[in-house]
Amino acid sequence: MNDGYAFITIVGLVAITVFTRSFFLVSEKEMVLPDWVKRGLRYAPLAALAAVVVPEIVMTKGQLITTWQDARLYAVAVSTAYFFWRGGILGTIVSGMAVLIPLKLVMGW
Amino acid sequence: MHSFRDTVRHPQFRAGARDMGTVSLGIAAWGLVTGVAMVKSGLSIPLALLMTFTVFAGSVQLAVIPLMMVAAPIWVIWATAVCINLRFVIFSAQWRPYFMRYPLRQRMLFGYVSGDLTYVMFMKRFPEPRDDEGQVEYFLGGSTTNWLAWQLPSVAGILLADVIPTHWGLGFAGVLALLGLTYSLLSDRATALAAVVAGAAAVAAFALPFRLHIVVAIAAAVCVGLMIDGGGDAGRRVLSALGRRRLQAVAGQATERAAA
Numbered sequence: 200m201n202d203g204y205a206f207i208t209i210v211g212l213v214a215i216t217v218f219t220r221s222f223f224l225v226s227e228k229e230m231v232l233p234d235w236v237k238r239g240l241r242y243a244p245l246a247a248l249a250a251v252v253v254p255e256i257v258m259t260k261g262q263l264i265t266t267w268q269d270a271r272l273y274a275v276a277v278s279t280a281y282f283f284w285r286g287g288i289l290g291t292i293v294s295g296m297a298v299l300i301p302l303k304l305v306m307g308w
Numbered sequence: 309m310h311s312f313r314d315t316v317r318h319p320q321f322r323a324g325a326r327d328m329g330t331v332s333l334g335i336a337a338w339g340l341v342t343g344v345a346m347v348k349s350g351l352s353i354p355l356a357l358l359m360t361f362t363v364f365a366g367s368v369q370l371a372v373i374p375l376m377m378v379a380a381p382i383w384v385i386w387a388t389a390v391c392i393n394l395r396f397v398i399f400s401a402q403w404r405p406y407f408m409r410y411p412l413r414q415r416m417l418f419g420y421v422s423g424d425l426t427y428v429m430f431m432k433r434f435p436e437p438r439d440d441e442g443q444v445e446y447f448l449g450g451s452t453t454n455w456l457a458w459q460l461p462s463v464a465g466i467l468l469a470d471v472i473p474t475h476w477g478l479g480f481a482g483v484l485a486l487l488g489l490t491y492s493l494l495s496d497r498a499t500a501l502a503a504v505v506a507g508a509a510a511v512a513a514f515a516l517p518f519r520l521h522i523v524v525a526i527a528a529a530v531c532v533g534l535m536i537d538g539g540g541d542a543g544r545r546v547l548s549a550l551g552r553r554r555l556q557a558v559a560g561q562a563t564e565r566a567a568a
Contacts, residue, residue, distance in 0.1 A: 200350040200376060208376060209355065211386045213362045219393035221419030223400040224407055232401065238537050239530040240402055244428050245499055246506035246529030247395045248490040250522045251367070253507030254514055255483045261514060271480065278484050279491070288330045288488035295484040303477045 270302035320442030324449025327429050332457035334485020335425065339458040341479035342369050343465020344472050349377045353466060360462045364420070364455075366482075368392050371519060391518040395526065399427045405437040406430075406444070418444075421451045423458075428489055497550045498536045502529040 223230065232240075256275050257264055278295035282288075302308045315321055339360075346356040346369065363369055368389045375385050400419055407415045429450055434443050465472060494500050506529035513521035536543045 200352075201379070202352060202355060204379065204382070205351060205355050205376060206358075208372070208382050208385055209359050209363060211382065212359070212365070212368060212372065212389050215386060215389045215393060216363055216365050216368070217416065217420050219390065219396040219400075220422055221400055221416040222397040223404050224415040224419045225412065227412075230401075230404065235534060235538075239534045240398065242499070242502045242530045242533035243395070243398050243402075243526055244424075244431060245490065245493045245503050246526040247398075247424070247522060248428065248486055248493070249503040249506035249529070250510035250525030252483060252486045252490055254510050254521070255480075256487075257511060258514060263511065270477065271483075274480065274484070275487065278487060282488055282491045288485060288492070289333060291488035291491075292331075292334050292481050292484045295487075296481055299477050299480055303475070 268306075268308050270299045270306070270308040273302060274299035315445055315448055318442050318445035318449075320446040321449035324429075324446035324451075325453045326449075327433070328425065328450040328453035328457070331425055331429075331485045331489065332453060334481045334483075334488075335454060335457040336461040337478045337480075338366055338482030338485075339460075339462035340465040340472065341474065341482070342366055343462040343467075344469045344474060345370060345373050345465075347466050347469035349373045351376070356466045357463065360459060360466065364423075364458075365389075365393065366423075366458065388518045391520050391523065394523050395424075396422075398526070402431065403427075406434070406447070409439065410444075418447065418451075421455060422447075423451075423454050425485075425489065426450050426454050428493065432493065497547070498533060501536070501546070501550065502533045505529050505532045 256271050259269075274295040277298045278291045281294040282291045343356070343360065346359060347353065351359065351373075359369060371388055371392055372385050375388065396419075399422070403419065403422065407418050410418070426447065430443075430447055433446065434441065437443070490503060494503060506525040509528040510521050510525040513524040515521075516524065532546075536546055
């Protein structure tokens, strides 16, 4: 990869991180959001998470998976069961990975 | 704001650090994988280090690495990054009431270090902005943990790219961390339905360029949430449809009991 090209790209990406993350924090002016916008924004974090997570679980290379021989499905099933029985995110991660890694290494799923 | 020492010693700083600690394993696995991916794609080690320490946006980094590998036009890469980060524009509107009493440079620094997990954890704990609860100390505690849990493994991944096996599926730990967080945000039927709609919309719109499917999914879920919250006719019908099965079950039990 050309270093100059990569450098310019990275500098722009830094600007984008700063710009997007502090977008509404810059102006001092009073900002009144309409009530329906405030109510709607309650759903935004949950929606953003679901939108990132679900494709990572049920899609491969942009296609919906068509096989049951996919380690992710079983890892997610176990993680989900753990979360709703016991709660706690650390256990959710560990239980899922305990299913995923053997299925991947032993079964090749 | 008080001095650095006062901030670090504040009980809320520790609470924020502790809460973020529960997801740090997922953040760390994700950071490690991102570090490895940057170097494997042909980025030199100094540039990969520069990227992790300055860009500090995991999903953007993972998305643009393949584009940089094929020398895509720079404007396409930047457009992709803006779209992936659009959710932070939405989040920044919500940070506003919590941060506006600080000077501009500090506000922008707060914005810069706030990631997805910092945002979700914070809003779950402090739905209303107040200035007497140590909210900002909690934010800084969470952000510090988040930064360390991301950067240390990322640097390890960059330096050890050749010896870390990636076929184990380590990156999936990050997905599981996000999954657990998603579950912890489900509070009632309306939020559950919004999450299902967002997930389905994201899969359906996945083919859109620049990862715009995430924006489509947020828009769809917000619409459904507003429809239910608004108490309009359509929203009431959806709510009653969601409630009907339970009512039927209750009614069924009552009939059985009456029969017995």
